[in-house]
Amino acid sequence: MTIKLYCFGESGNAYKAALALELSGLAWEPVKVDFFGGETRTPQYRADVNAMGEAPVMLDGDVRLTQSGAIQDYVSEKSGRFGGTNAEERREILRWVLWDNHKLSSMAGVTRFLMNFLPADKRPAEVIGFNQGLLKGAYAVLNDHLNGR
Numbered sequence: 001m002t003i004k005l006y007c008f009g010e011s012g013n014a015y016k017a018a019l020a021l022e023l024s025g026l027a028w029e030p031v032k033v034d035f036f037g038g039e040t041r042t043p044q045y046r047a048d049v050n051a052m053g054e055a056p057v058m059l060d061g062d063v064r065l066t067q068s069g070a071i072q073d074y075v076s077e078k079s080g081r082f083g084g085t086n087a088e089e090r091r092e093i094l095r096w097v098l099w100d101n102h103k104l105s106s107m108a109g110v111t112r113f114l115m116n117f118l119p120a121d122k123r124p125a126e127v128i129g130f131n132q133g134l135l136k137g138a139y140a141v142l143n144d145h146l147n148g149r
Helices: 012-024 043-048 070-078 087-116 125-148
Strands: 003-007 026-030 057-060 063-066
Touching: 003 012, 012 026, 012 070, 012 087, 057 070, 063 070, 070 087, 087 125
Parallel strands: 003 026
Antiparallel strands: 003 057, 057 063
16 A cells, blocks of 8 residues: 655655655655645645644555654654664654754744745744744754764
8 A cells, every 4th residue: 555645845844754755665655735725724624634734644544644753753663764773762763853843844944934935025034033043053953963973
């Protein structure tokens, strides 16, 4: 059975889920969602796909998952790849997935949206600047962790 991933190209979270699926070797296919056209906010999408009104959503038979980190964990477990070899390694992976979702991807996604998808006259310069400051700190943490690896 082919895994389905409800997604759209502009979403960093959908990209993370799609990348994990692609690198895992599992059979999967994208189901493109018209996010900017409002599809995820429709009663039908919320009833049939995701009550949270978000993408990505992964369907694998009876398994339905939302949130990119949960999808990545499922793909890792199902494929036997990327998951570490013991409990300590799994916790370290989870720590970085949660850090990414909280400190990096969420802030980068919002900032990218504000900078690139809003009309120029609607872009909140102060908010963008504040977010960029937070991102600078997050990238420093990531660069320090990756230094020498």
